[in-house]
Amino acid sequence: MIIRPYGDTLDDGAVQLSFTLPVPDGPKGREAARLFVEKLGFKHVDVVHSTALSSGFSMYVAYGKTETSVDYAAIQVEEATGAKVYTMDEANAVIREKLGRKVVVVGACTGFDAHTVGIDAIMNMKGYNHHFGLERYPELETFNLGAQVPNEKLIDYAVKVNADAILVSQVVTQKDVHIQNMTEFIELLQARGLRERFIVCAGGTRIGNKLAVELGYDGGFGKGSYAEHVATFIIDRLIERKTVH
């Protein structure tokens, strides 16, 4: 199934763009903007707005139509959790039944990243958007170390409390600082021979399952994730491990 953007007619390929060019505003700038959009593969390009941002920069709004398409049928997405996500009560019941012990989870926002709201949303009592956090799950024992936590310290803590899962939050992504930091975390675990001991999840606004798995995590959780997603993921993995080992 080949799909294209839609303005008001199927396959019209209509797209809105806005961008800045490092040239003054004027007819020449507008023509440059038009050509640029054409080069991206658009036809019927309309540069509908231009304005000077300063003497050497100008901004453009353009609409164009393109034949560029994607094959929707061929798209594969792997989310960390599948269609079945346990509610809080289900999660607790499954732990009691299938694992028969409390599950220990340690989490932190690592490196120099000071954003606690994301990890708090997952871990604290209150949760987020009317989704309770892991702390409220009777069958979980949770430790939220807050933000600005060095990778080393998070690992030490996880070892100390004999954690089943470690949750890493990363919100600042500028210059890919999250990738560096997340990679370092995994390398540290590996260096200490601990990678297999924990289920390791990463989360944050710009983090998806794909990226996290690529970086060596078990799962990744982006925007719109709630405690129940991580809980489901952790529980299912623990059950899996139990069955396998």
Place this chain on the structure above:
Amino acid sequence: MIIRPYGDTLDDGAVQLSFTLPVPDGPKGREAARLFVEKLGFKHVDVVHSTALSSGFSMYVAYGKTETSVDYAAIQVEEATGAKVYTMDEANAVIREKLGRKVVVVGACTGFDAHTVGIDAIMNMKGYNHHFGLERYPELETFNLGAQVPNEKLIDYAVKVNADAILVSQVVTQKDVHIQNMTEFIELLQARGLRERFIVCAGGTRIGNKLAVELGYDGGFGKGSYAEHVATFIIDRLIERKTVH
């Protein structure tokens, strides 16, 4: 001089896009959006927002970085008027000096197009944005026929008043109706052997000099044009003709 879009660093190639896809909102739709933007030649694509528009349509906001560039130095733009645009007083002086007679201009918004504001902006006393209209120029005799004027009728009128120039306004451009209508106008003139008799200018929000010239007009005037631009153009062309003939 090769230029690329600019976000906050030279040549970062940063562009914002928004569009709709004819698929439901969800991870698969977001991945389709990401792939689509990649196919346009972007790297570091971030689909920063998605939302359902209805059960079968979803909208996306994305940012991406591209290496696509344009050669700014090579860009040629031909505006109808060059750097020198006569003020109203200059225009009148030049007419008196170089032509020695009143110049007659007839204008209308043609076809089924009912938008008078554009042609009024150019022709009426009051003008637009503090730029007086042609009617106020003592050396011009102007006839503004308003809107919804059939091409045939506009030509008849121009013949009747022995016009020097005809101004055609076209604002509605949906399904390229302006192109059909503008083309018909030129064909009519040619069929009646009148094309050379008049200076013929087109104008309107989406009309540029390039398009107008392609369609057989002497000049085209888009957004941001004022009476003085057309006046300058007409006067210079008349002087040119006088010199040549």
Place this chain on the structure above:
Amino acid sequence: MESKLALSQERIQKARELATSIVGPVLDFVDLHTTVTVERATLRLAGADGADADGVPVPNLVVDQLKGRLEDGALLYYVNALVKTGGTVADLNARIAGGLDVAALPLGDRGTLEAKAAELVETFQRRVKANRAHREAKQKQFEGRNHSPLLYVIVATGNIHEDTKQAVAAAEQGADVVAVIRTTAQSLLDYVPYGATTEGFGGTYATQENFRIMRAALDEVVEREGRYILLTNYASGLCMPEIAAMGALERLDMMLNDSMYGILFRDINMYRTFVDQKFSRMINAFAGIIINTGEDNYLTTSDAVEKAYTVLASQFLNERFAYAAGLPPRLMGLGHAFEMNPTLHNGFLLEVAQAQMAREIFPEAPLKYMPPTKFMTGDIFKGLAMNSMFNFASKLTGQGIHLLGMLTEAIHTPFMMDRFLALDNAKHVMNTMEGLADEIEFRKDGVIANRAKEVLEETVVFLEEIDGVGLMPAIEQGRFADIKRPADLGKGLDGLQKKGPGYFNPFEDFLKAELGL
């Protein structure tokens, strides 16, 4: 509603009196005349429908056959044919489409014709009353589920089947009113095309079948979303009363319908427009259809600050014409617009003054508030902010029908996404600042109160002027929107017809009686 502006009731009263005086002579003229489209509308109410092989609609075929005899009323001949041919209305329509000349049939006994016509009126009134009852029942059932003001969006793909998709999506996104914009220049057609259509420029043909298709599509959403969705079209242009008739039959809920729009902005002859307008409004009134008047057009053409009084003056005239056609205030969607230059210092205050003034002068009318359009540019970001301000002003001043501004107004007719963003913005802004209206009072003698007072005063002066010269001469002199329209020029004049002594139109009689006129 408590008054925030403390406008002089005496000046408001004065303006109303002037409007009555201005409109009077026009109504006298109207009462003596009919037009081709009034006749065709009457035929449509009676059931005339269909088209011949060339696409000429049956009502047009009939009226065309009656050249020279129209003063008797076209219905006379249609009913005569019905009686003479003895079949159903549908049979007759088919015969006419097939070539039957109703003018060629000898006229039967007047009493028989009247009786037959009375049957047709009965069928008509049952259908329209059922429509009204259905609308009222649904509105009651889903009371409180619409937004206030009603969120109104347009669809304009040109293809009725695409339009329904867009309309359904919009309704799902929260729209309360969907208007199907007409194709460019349909207002200048002196007939209403027949059947479903898929080709239009910047809009879709208004046809009865298109009305039906859209109504059915929206009715499904009504049940799904639990919200009554109002459907709008244009009873405007050369076929004003016919479209009103179609709307009444197909349960439209609103109609663009202005007493002078066609004259000024479409160069339609003024006699023709005034006659058409009255009949169309009687139909709307009976069908419970809200009219939307076109005052916004004054502001898209002229400066909104300078010419603010033309809006108020037109509202008074439209109100008067509406009363004369039996429309109660709750069906008077008097128009105005948020069209001041966004760079104007304090402009928002003037906008609020205008909107609040309209609200207080026409407290029962579901005012139709139009978004910024003229100063919208390709800068979609600024456009969105302008729309946000408009949404704010509308909620703050308690408008009734709120046309959503599109961030791409200066670019194209709305993409599905544009409409969604507009709805989302209106819901966001209006929800977050809801209640502000009840929180605040305007300073006596402040900018807002003074501006309203000033515009009202200018309006009275203007209406006095018009009253002095008469409405039609005033239009001839270009006193409205700086546009001069000679009384004996303009489109459609040849369709004007003085009623004869034996003019036969039981539908008109019925409507007058129903509406207490």
Place this chain on the structure above:
Amino acid sequence: MESKLALSQERIQKARELATSIVGPVLDFVDLHTTVTVERATLRLAGADGADADGVPVPNLVVDQLKGRLEDGALLYYVNALVKTGGTVADLNARIAGGLDVAALPLGDRGTLEAKAAELVETFQRRVKANRAHREAKQKQFEGRNHSPLLYVIVATGNIHEDTKQAVAAAEQGADVVAVIRTTAQSLLDYVPYGATTEGFGGTYATQENFRIMRAALDEVVEREGRYILLTNYASGLCMPEIAAMGALERLDMMLNDSMYGILFRDINMYRTFVDQKFSRMINAFAGIIINTGEDNYLTTSDAVEKAYTVLASQFLNERFAYAAGLPPRLMGLGHAFEMNPTLHNGFLLEVAQAQMAREIFPEAPLKYMPPTKFMTGDIFKGLAMNSMFNFASKLTGQGIHLLGMLTEAIHTPFMMDRFLALDNAKHVMNTMEGLADEIEFRKDGVIANRAKEVLEETVVFLEEIDGVGLMPAIEQGRFADIKRPADLGKGLDGLQKKGPGYFNPFEDFLKAELGL
């Protein structure tokens, strides 16, 4: 300014008394202590600058050499070295960078040292007074050319040379205030890097050279645009007073500076922060620098409706701490923010209540109003509308310093275009609705007035609680922002130092005298 909310003056007075009572014991503690960065700041005021080959700044080298002797005040040894080595301050800095150990030099005669120090104080005060005079002269020369509220934007490329380009463009587009955001985690560095820097994450290092470069770039625009452009940085984190010192020397105009931000949001030790904070504020006060407090952080962390009182409570505390450091109200940029959920019904009314309340309780303070950030998403269109509402609220309630919201807040640090759109939006909205504040009154006992009353009351109750337990124990118990910070943990505690009996700090003495403390 006339009151729109009719808040109880008695309750406001009560809150101020509580704040005074709460802050008192902390100030007693502060007076007995110094810290490594207070000492380094003092050295900087005296002229200490430069860095050694490893990049360790001279002030750090000196303080590090003085382990165990810091109770005397680092300046004593620096001045001693100056006297002993006999050269200029610059010579001494070079020597220290080259390895000179000031602790190794025997201490000279106290009188001589005092005299030498007095010279340094004199040089310092001349420079800073000249800066103030220059600022005041330019502000006078270009009076009325700034926006009201001041439009404040950030630059954050990480590279000071790119930053200046962005800042200049922003100033040309109408910004009144440019803040150079610091690189992520600079607040946790216990030194201030030296020289121009070109590498930072989400911000640019605060260094004295960077300050100078940016100030010079903006000063050019000041002349070109005829508008004084205020420069902002962060006197916050582990080097709070040093950055204040650098700002005073380089004519910065505003500094983010909060009495508790570092403790709560950066896990900096509380003793350390309180001591640093006071000295930094004295410097800011003397240099005429407006502080911007960080109440917005409470709302980005907790719910803005529930925790509104924490903002007001913090404003009272920040005010008290500011008075104690000699800051007049006109330099108190007390913070708050527009951070309620945009889907909250009536949320805008609550925002207006909060902003108007702050305005009326702190009538002379140039309140710093922060834009929506927490509920900004990748939906740049909704984000723009949220920012429009914020701009509206700010103008309506007469805020002083207006941080512009970016439509891409949830995505990246601002692109040049984002900043332009923000400025354009603020200018548009504020210009069109300017004057509305003077037009309206709020209904007594309406949602707005009641909400303000309620938040004030909650604040008083909260402050009473804090007063009961004491500020530091209250922080330990997590009563602010639900964050618990034990008094003996947190970063930088090891840099705390009890002042000795012979503590030498003529700069502190000078500032106290100048500020009348």
